[in-house]
Amino acid sequence: MTSPLFCRTYSEARGRFMSAAAAHGFALESHVIPAVEGREGEALATDVVRLGPADAKRLLVLTSGTHGVEGFCGSAAQTALLGDTPLQARLATLGVAVLVVHAINPYGFSWLSRTNEDNVDLNRNSIDFAQPLPFNEGYEALHTLLVPPQWPPSDANSEALASWISRHGEAAYQHALTTGQFHQPDGLFYGGARPVWSTRLIRTLLDGHAGLCKQIGWIDFHTGLGPAGHGEKICVGRIDAAELARARAWWGADVASPLDGSTIASNVGGPILDTLRSSCPHAQTTAIAIEFGTVPLVPMLHMLRADVWVRRHPDTPQAPGIREQIRAAFCFDDPVWQGQILGQSRAAILQGVLGLSRS
Numbered sequence: 001m002t003s004p005l006f007c008r009t010y011s012e013a014r015g016r017f018m019s020a021a022a023a024h025g026f027a028l029e030s031h032v033i034p035a036v037e038g039r040e041g042e043a044l045a046t047d048v049v050r051l052g053p054a055d056a057k058r059l060l061v062l063t064s065g066t067h068g069v070e071g072f073c074g075s076a077a078q079t080a081l082l083g084d085t086p087l088q089a090r091l092a093t094l095g096v097a098v099l100v101v102h103a104i105n106p107y108g109f110s111w112l113s114r115t116n117e118d119n120v121d122l123n124r125n126s127i128d129f130a131q132p133l134p135f136n137e138g139y140e141a142l143h144t145l146l147v148p149p150q151w152p153p154s155d156a157n158s159e160a161l162a163s164w165i166s167r168h169g170e171a172a173y174q175h176a177l178t179t180g181q182f183h184q185p186d187g188l189f190y191g192g193a194r195p196v197w198s199t200r201l202i203r204t205l206l207d208g209h210a211g212l213c214k215q216i217g218w219i220d221f222h223t224g225l226g227p228a229g230h231g232e233k234i235c236v237g238r239i240d241a242a243e244l245a246r247a248r249a250w251w252g253a254d255v256a257s258p259l260d261g262s263t264i265a266s267n268v269g270g271p272i273l274d275t276l277r278s279s280c281p282h283a284q285t286t287a288i289a290i291e292f293g294t295v296p297l298v299p300m301l302h303m304l305r306a307d308v309w310v311r312r313h314p315d316t317p318q319a320p321g322i323r324e325q326i327r328a329a330f331c332f333d334d335p336v337w338q339g340q341i342l343g344q345s346r347a348a349i350l351q352g353v354l355g356l357s358r359s
Contacts (some may be wrong), residue, residue, distance in 0.1 A: 001335055002333055002334070003076065003338045003339070005076035005079050005342065006073075006076045006331065006333070006338050007075065007076075009040065010039070010071070010103065010106060010110035011040050011042045011110070013071065013072060013103070013109070014045065014047065014102070014103065016075075016079055017075060017078060020079050020082040020083055021047075021049050023083075024082055026049045026050075026051070027049070027050070028047055030048075031046045031047075031048070032045040033197055036107060038111065039110045039111050040110070045103070045106055046101060046102065046106055047102045048099065048100065048101050048205060049102075050100070051097060051098040051100065052092065052097035053092055053097055055212075056091075056095055056097035057213050057214045058094075058096045058097070058213060058214065058215045058216075058217075058357065059098070059099060059209065059210050059215075059216050059217070060097070060217045060219070060349070061101065061206075061210075061216065061217070062074075062098060062099065062100050062221070062349065063219075063221065064078055064101070064102055064104070064221050065103040065104055065105045065106065066105055066123055066221075066222065067108065067114045067115075067122070067330075068107065068108015068112070068115065068116070069109065069112045069113060069307075069330050070114070070224065071103055071108075073223045073331060073345075074220075074221030074345075076341065077221060080342055081098070081100065082100070087346070087349065090350075094356075095357065096353045098349070099205065099210075104122065104198050104201070104202065111323070113311065113326070114304055114307055115190065116196055116198055118185075119185060119308075119311060120190055120191065120192035120196045121189050121190055122198050122199060122272050123270070124180035124182075124190070124191030124270045124271075125191055125199045125272070126195075126199055126271060126273075126275045127270035129194050133183070133193075134181075134182055135183065136179060136180065136182075138175065138176030138177075138179075139179075139184070139187070139188075139189070140183065140184075142173075142176055143181075143184050145160055145161050145164070146161075147187060147188075147308050147309065148305075151309045151310070151313075151318065170297060173298075173301070174297060174301070177189055179269060180268050180269045180270060188304055188305065191270055199272070202272060202276075202279075203275060203279050206279045207279070210279075210283065211282075213280070214282075214283055214359075215284050215285075215356050216280055216283045216284070217250070217285075217352045217355060217356050218285070218286075218287035218288070219289075219352055220272060220273060220288070221289075221290055221292075222289050222291045222292070223291065223330045224292075224294055224330055225291045225293060225300070226291055226293030228295075229293060229336070229337045231290045231291065231293075231340075231341070231345070231348070232293070233247070233251050233288050233290050233348070234256050235257040235259070236257065236258060236267055236268060236289060237268075237273045237274040237277065238277050238278075240259075241259070243287075244259055246284075246286045246355070247287075247288050250351055250354070250355025250356075251351050251355070255288060273288075273289065284359065286355070286359075290348055294329060299329065300329055300330075303325060303326045303330075306322050307326055309322075
Protein backbone atom coordinates (compact mmCIF):
# COMPACT_ATOMS: atom_id res chain seq x y z
CA MET A 1 0.00 0.00 0.00
CA THR A 2 1.37 3.41 -0.96
CA SER A 3 1.92 6.05 1.71
CA PRO A 4 -0.85 8.65 2.16
CA LEU A 5 1.93 11.24 2.49
CA PHE A 6 2.61 10.94 -1.26
CA CYS A 7 -0.13 12.89 -2.99
CA ARG A 8 -1.38 12.97 -6.57
CA THR A 9 -1.55 16.75 -7.02
CA TYR A 10 -0.03 19.93 -5.64
CA SER A 11 -3.37 21.04 -4.16
CA GLU A 12 -3.69 17.73 -2.31
CA ALA A 13 -0.09 17.97 -1.05
CA ARG A 14 -0.60 21.55 0.08
CA GLY A 15 -3.84 20.66 1.84
CA ARG A 16 -2.19 17.76 3.65
CA PHE A 17 0.75 19.92 4.75
CA MET A 18 -1.56 22.67 6.01
CA SER A 19 -3.76 20.17 7.83
CA ALA A 20 -0.72 18.63 9.54
CA ALA A 21 0.45 22.07 10.64
CA ALA A 22 -2.97 22.89 12.07
CA ALA A 23 -3.34 19.50 13.76
CA HIS A 24 -0.05 19.95 15.62
CA GLY A 25 -0.56 23.60 16.47
CA PHE A 26 2.09 25.15 14.21
CA ALA A 27 1.74 28.65 12.80
CA LEU A 28 1.61 28.69 9.02
CA GLU A 29 3.13 31.47 6.92
CA SER A 30 1.78 31.50 3.33
CA HIS A 31 3.17 33.36 0.32
CA VAL A 32 0.89 33.38 -2.74
CA ILE A 33 2.15 34.07 -6.27
CA PRO A 34 0.04 37.01 -7.50
CA ALA A 35 -2.13 36.59 -10.60
CA VAL A 36 -1.03 33.01 -11.36
CA GLU A 37 -3.30 29.96 -11.10
CA GLY A 38 -2.56 26.28 -10.77
CA ARG A 39 -3.62 23.37 -12.95
CA GLU A 40 -6.91 23.07 -11.04
CA GLY A 41 -7.49 26.83 -10.91
CA GLU A 42 -6.13 26.94 -7.38
CA ALA A 43 -4.02 29.62 -5.75
CA LEU A 44 -0.31 28.87 -5.83
CA ALA A 45 1.56 29.35 -2.57
CA THR A 46 4.75 28.53 -0.75
CA ASP A 47 3.84 27.60 2.82
CA VAL A 48 6.32 27.88 5.68
CA VAL A 49 6.40 26.40 9.18
CA ARG A 50 9.11 27.06 11.75
CA LEU A 51 9.85 24.43 14.39
CA GLY A 52 12.04 24.69 17.48
CA PRO A 53 13.21 27.57 19.65
CA ALA A 54 12.32 31.05 18.41
CA ASP A 55 15.71 32.38 19.51
CA ALA A 56 17.81 29.55 18.09
CA LYS A 57 21.13 30.59 16.59
CA ARG A 58 21.28 27.38 14.57
CA LEU A 59 18.80 26.86 11.74
CA LEU A 60 18.12 23.95 9.36
CA VAL A 61 16.21 24.90 6.19
CA LEU A 62 14.21 22.21 4.34
CA THR A 63 12.91 23.00 0.83
CA SER A 64 10.67 20.98 -1.45
CA GLY A 65 9.55 21.54 -5.03
CA THR A 66 12.54 23.52 -6.29
CA HIS A 67 11.96 21.57 -9.48
CA GLY A 68 8.19 21.63 -9.30
CA VAL A 69 7.14 18.12 -10.25
CA GLU A 70 9.84 16.72 -7.96
CA GLY A 71 7.95 18.23 -5.03
CA PHE A 72 5.88 15.15 -4.15
CA CYS A 73 8.87 13.53 -2.48
CA GLY A 74 9.98 16.54 -0.43
CA SER A 75 6.40 17.36 0.50
CA ALA A 76 5.91 13.86 1.94
CA ALA A 77 9.10 14.17 4.02
CA GLN A 78 8.11 17.63 5.28
CA THR A 79 4.56 16.61 6.21
CA ALA A 80 5.93 13.57 8.03
CA LEU A 81 8.23 15.86 10.04
CA LEU A 82 5.30 17.95 11.28
CA GLY A 83 4.00 14.84 13.06
CA ASP A 84 7.39 13.56 14.21
CA THR A 85 7.27 14.52 17.89
CA PRO A 86 10.36 12.50 18.93
CA LEU A 87 12.53 14.36 16.41
CA GLN A 88 10.95 17.70 17.29
CA ALA A 89 11.63 17.10 20.98
CA ARG A 90 15.35 17.19 20.25
CA LEU A 91 15.19 20.72 18.84
CA ALA A 92 14.77 22.61 22.10
CA THR A 93 17.36 20.44 23.83
CA LEU A 94 19.89 21.01 21.06
CA GLY A 95 19.07 24.68 20.41
CA VAL A 96 18.24 24.12 16.74
CA ALA A 97 15.29 25.47 14.74
CA VAL A 98 13.95 24.02 11.49
CA LEU A 99 12.42 26.14 8.73
CA VAL A 100 10.13 23.98 6.60
CA VAL A 101 9.56 25.59 3.18
CA HIS A 102 6.85 23.69 1.33
CA ALA A 103 6.70 24.06 -2.48
CA ILE A 104 9.16 26.84 -3.20
CA ASN A 105 8.11 26.48 -6.88
CA PRO A 106 4.34 25.98 -6.54
CA TYR A 107 3.67 26.63 -10.24
CA GLY A 108 5.87 23.76 -11.39
CA PHE A 109 4.51 21.53 -8.62
CA SER A 110 0.92 22.17 -9.71
CA TRP A 111 1.50 21.99 -13.47
CA LEU A 112 3.79 18.94 -13.20
CA SER A 113 6.65 20.91 -14.70
CA ARG A 114 10.28 21.25 -13.69
CA THR A 115 10.32 25.01 -14.15
CA ASN A 116 8.39 27.97 -12.77
CA GLU A 117 5.75 30.28 -14.25
CA ASP A 118 8.47 31.91 -16.40
CA ASN A 119 9.97 28.58 -17.55
CA VAL A 120 12.92 29.35 -15.26
CA ASP A 121 14.81 26.56 -13.54
CA LEU A 122 15.22 27.74 -9.94
CA ASN A 123 18.45 25.81 -9.66
CA ARG A 124 19.99 28.03 -12.34
CA ASN A 125 18.57 31.37 -11.13
CA SER A 126 20.84 32.26 -8.20
CA ILE A 127 23.61 33.93 -10.19
CA ASP A 128 24.83 37.51 -10.22
CA PHE A 129 22.72 39.03 -12.99
CA ALA A 130 24.81 42.20 -12.87
CA GLN A 131 27.55 40.22 -14.60
CA PRO A 132 27.50 39.03 -18.24
CA LEU A 133 25.29 35.97 -18.59
CA PRO A 134 27.11 32.66 -19.06
CA PHE A 135 26.99 31.16 -22.57
CA ASN A 136 26.48 27.39 -22.86
CA GLU A 137 27.90 26.45 -26.26
CA GLY A 138 27.03 22.78 -25.82
CA TYR A 139 23.37 23.52 -25.19
CA GLU A 140 23.14 25.97 -28.09
CA ALA A 141 24.33 23.24 -30.45
CA LEU A 142 21.53 20.94 -29.28
CA HIS A 143 18.63 23.34 -28.71
CA THR A 144 16.75 22.78 -31.98
CA LEU A 145 17.01 19.00 -31.55
CA LEU A 146 15.92 19.14 -27.92
CA VAL A 147 12.77 21.16 -28.59
CA PRO A 148 11.17 19.49 -31.65
CA PRO A 149 8.11 20.82 -33.48
CA GLN A 150 6.08 17.67 -32.74
CA TRP A 151 5.65 15.17 -29.91
CA PRO A 152 6.63 12.40 -29.86
CA PRO A 153 9.72 13.54 -31.78
CA SER A 154 10.06 12.37 -35.36
CA ASP A 155 12.28 9.40 -36.18
CA ALA A 156 14.75 11.77 -37.80
CA ASN A 157 14.92 13.91 -34.66
CA SER A 158 15.38 10.88 -32.40
CA GLU A 159 18.07 9.45 -34.65
CA ALA A 160 19.96 12.74 -34.79
CA LEU A 161 19.94 13.08 -31.01
CA ALA A 162 20.92 9.44 -30.51
CA SER A 163 23.77 9.94 -32.98
CA TRP A 164 25.02 12.97 -31.01
CA ILE A 165 24.95 11.00 -27.76
CA SER A 166 26.70 8.06 -29.43
CA ARG A 167 29.50 10.32 -30.67
CA HIS A 168 29.96 12.40 -27.52
CA GLY A 169 28.69 10.16 -24.72
CA GLU A 170 25.94 10.44 -22.08
CA ALA A 171 28.18 12.43 -19.74
CA ALA A 172 28.71 15.14 -22.38
CA TYR A 173 24.96 15.15 -23.11
CA GLN A 174 24.17 15.59 -19.43
CA HIS A 175 26.78 18.33 -19.05
CA ALA A 176 25.57 20.28 -22.11
CA LEU A 177 22.00 20.30 -20.81
CA THR A 178 22.18 20.43 -17.06
CA THR A 179 24.83 23.07 -16.37
CA GLY A 180 22.19 25.63 -17.38
CA GLN A 181 21.67 28.12 -20.19
CA PHE A 182 20.57 31.76 -20.31
CA HIS A 183 19.85 32.50 -23.97
CA GLN A 184 16.88 30.27 -24.91
CA PRO A 185 13.87 31.27 -22.76
CA ASP A 186 11.71 28.48 -24.18
CA GLY A 187 14.40 25.85 -23.77
CA LEU A 188 15.53 23.40 -21.10
CA PHE A 189 17.41 24.39 -17.93
CA TYR A 190 16.83 28.09 -18.58
CA GLY A 191 18.27 30.26 -15.80
CA GLY A 192 16.27 33.41 -16.51
CA ALA A 193 17.21 37.06 -16.99
CA ARG A 194 16.70 38.20 -13.39
CA PRO A 195 15.87 36.71 -9.97
CA VAL A 196 12.34 35.25 -10.14
CA TRP A 197 9.57 35.31 -7.52
CA SER A 198 10.66 32.09 -5.79
CA THR A 199 14.32 33.13 -5.59
CA ARG A 200 13.33 36.49 -4.15
CA LEU A 201 11.07 34.74 -1.64
CA ILE A 202 13.92 32.55 -0.40
CA ARG A 203 15.95 35.69 0.25
CA THR A 204 13.01 37.20 2.16
CA LEU A 205 12.62 34.05 4.26
CA LEU A 206 16.33 33.97 5.07
CA ASP A 207 16.23 37.65 6.04
CA GLY A 208 13.30 37.01 8.36
CA HIS A 209 14.36 33.73 9.92
CA ALA A 210 18.14 33.49 9.65
CA GLY A 211 19.35 37.03 10.25
CA LEU A 212 20.58 36.27 13.79
CA CYS A 213 21.75 32.73 13.14
CA LYS A 214 25.41 31.79 13.38
CA GLN A 215 25.14 28.37 11.72
CA ILE A 216 22.71 27.47 8.95
CA GLY A 217 22.18 24.10 7.27
CA TRP A 218 20.00 23.37 4.27
CA ILE A 219 18.54 20.24 2.67
CA ASP A 220 16.91 20.70 -0.74
CA PHE A 221 14.88 17.62 -1.75
CA HIS A 222 14.98 16.41 -5.37
CA THR A 223 14.16 13.33 -7.44
CA GLY A 224 15.48 12.07 -10.77
CA LEU A 225 19.15 11.15 -10.99
CA GLY A 226 20.67 7.92 -9.74
CA PRO A 227 19.53 4.39 -8.87
CA ALA A 228 15.84 4.13 -8.02
CA GLY A 229 15.22 4.86 -4.34
CA HIS A 230 18.80 5.80 -3.50
CA GLY A 231 19.26 9.27 -2.05
CA GLU A 232 22.53 10.77 -3.23
CA LYS A 233 23.59 13.63 -0.99
CA ILE A 234 25.24 16.30 -3.13
CA CYS A 235 27.13 19.45 -2.14
CA VAL A 236 26.91 21.82 -5.14
CA GLY A 237 27.30 25.47 -6.04
CA ARG A 238 29.79 27.96 -4.65
CA ILE A 239 31.23 25.56 -2.10
CA ASP A 240 34.71 25.27 -0.70
CA ALA A 241 36.65 22.44 0.89
CA ALA A 242 35.64 23.50 4.41
CA GLU A 243 31.90 23.34 3.65
CA LEU A 244 32.29 19.98 1.92
CA ALA A 245 34.16 18.66 4.96
CA ARG A 246 31.37 19.86 7.28
CA ALA A 247 28.72 18.29 5.05
CA ARG A 248 30.54 14.95 5.22
CA ALA A 249 30.94 15.26 8.98
CA TRP A 250 27.17 15.81 9.32
CA TRP A 251 25.72 13.55 6.65
CA GLY A 252 28.42 10.96 6.09
CA ALA A 253 31.48 10.31 3.97
CA ASP A 254 29.24 9.44 1.01
CA VAL A 255 28.27 13.11 0.50
CA ALA A 256 29.23 13.67 -3.13
CA SER A 257 30.40 16.82 -4.83
CA PRO A 258 31.55 17.98 -8.25
CA LEU A 259 34.30 19.77 -6.29
CA ASP A 260 36.20 16.47 -6.17
CA GLY A 261 34.40 14.60 -8.98
CA SER A 262 32.53 12.27 -6.64
CA THR A 263 29.07 12.83 -8.15
CA ILE A 264 27.52 12.34 -11.58
CA ALA A 265 25.64 15.62 -11.08
CA SER A 266 26.97 18.72 -12.83
CA ASN A 267 28.13 21.66 -10.74
CA VAL A 268 25.29 23.75 -12.04
CA GLY A 269 25.47 27.51 -12.29
CA GLY A 270 23.18 29.32 -9.86
CA PRO A 271 21.68 26.58 -7.66
CA ILE A 272 19.16 27.76 -5.09
CA LEU A 273 21.58 26.75 -2.34
CA ASP A 274 23.84 29.60 -3.47
CA THR A 275 21.13 32.03 -2.36
CA LEU A 276 21.92 30.97 1.20
CA ARG A 277 25.63 31.50 0.72
CA SER A 278 25.16 34.97 -0.77
CA SER A 279 22.35 36.10 1.54
CA CYS A 280 23.89 35.01 4.85
CA PRO A 281 27.56 36.04 4.91
CA HIS A 282 27.22 36.45 8.67
CA ALA A 283 26.70 32.69 9.16
CA GLN A 284 28.58 29.50 8.57
CA THR A 285 26.57 27.63 5.93
CA THR A 286 26.41 23.93 5.11
CA ALA A 287 24.01 22.98 2.32
CA ILE A 288 23.21 19.84 0.37
CA ALA A 289 20.67 18.57 -2.10
CA ILE A 290 19.36 15.02 -1.79
CA GLU A 291 18.57 13.44 -5.15
CA PHE A 292 16.37 10.35 -4.91
CA GLY A 293 16.78 8.21 -8.02
CA THR A 294 13.89 7.34 -10.31
CA VAL A 295 14.44 6.53 -14.01
CA PRO A 296 17.70 6.35 -16.04
CA LEU A 297 19.33 9.56 -17.27
CA VAL A 298 18.31 9.65 -20.94
CA PRO A 299 14.61 8.76 -20.31
CA MET A 300 14.53 11.36 -17.53
CA LEU A 301 15.92 14.07 -19.84
CA HIS A 302 13.43 12.92 -22.50
CA MET A 303 10.59 13.77 -20.09
CA LEU A 304 12.07 17.23 -19.55
CA ARG A 305 12.00 17.69 -23.32
CA ALA A 306 8.32 16.73 -23.19
CA ASP A 307 7.84 19.31 -20.43
CA VAL A 308 9.19 22.07 -22.66
CA TRP A 309 7.14 20.88 -25.64
CA VAL A 310 3.85 20.85 -23.72
CA ARG A 311 4.55 24.38 -22.45
CA ARG A 312 4.74 25.45 -26.09
CA HIS A 313 1.50 23.59 -26.87
CA PRO A 314 -0.60 23.92 -23.69
CA ASP A 315 -3.95 23.36 -25.41
CA THR A 316 -3.01 20.14 -27.20
CA PRO A 317 -5.16 17.11 -26.28
CA GLN A 318 -1.88 15.34 -25.48
CA ALA A 319 -1.07 17.71 -22.63
CA PRO A 320 -2.75 15.90 -19.69
CA GLY A 321 -1.24 12.57 -20.66
CA ILE A 322 2.23 14.04 -21.12
CA ARG A 323 2.08 15.77 -17.76
CA GLU A 324 1.16 12.50 -16.05
CA GLN A 325 4.09 10.79 -17.79
CA ILE A 326 6.37 13.51 -16.45
CA ARG A 327 5.00 13.00 -12.95
CA ALA A 328 5.58 9.24 -13.22
CA ALA A 329 9.24 9.85 -14.11
CA PHE A 330 9.85 11.82 -10.90
CA CYS A 331 7.60 10.16 -8.32
CA PHE A 332 6.91 6.43 -8.12
CA ASP A 333 3.57 5.13 -6.84
CA ASP A 334 5.43 2.26 -5.23
CA PRO A 335 5.38 1.60 -1.47
CA VAL A 336 8.97 0.35 -1.34
CA TRP A 337 10.34 3.41 -3.15
CA GLN A 338 8.22 5.72 -1.00
CA GLY A 339 9.42 4.00 2.17
CA GLN A 340 13.01 4.46 1.07
CA ILE A 341 12.43 8.18 0.57
CA LEU A 342 10.74 8.69 3.95
CA GLY A 343 13.37 6.71 5.85
CA GLN A 344 16.36 8.41 4.24
CA SER A 345 14.75 11.84 4.57
CA ARG A 346 14.15 11.46 8.30
CA ALA A 347 17.71 10.26 8.81
CA ALA A 348 19.08 13.24 6.84
CA ILE A 349 16.96 15.74 8.79
CA LEU A 350 18.13 14.27 12.10
CA GLN A 351 21.75 14.28 10.92
CA GLY A 352 21.39 17.93 9.93
CA VAL A 353 19.98 18.85 13.35
CA LEU A 354 22.74 16.96 15.16
CA GLY A 355 25.41 18.44 12.90
CA LEU A 356 24.22 21.97 13.63
CA SER A 357 24.12 21.28 17.36
CA ARG A 358 27.80 20.38 17.29
CA SER A 359 28.84 23.46 15.29
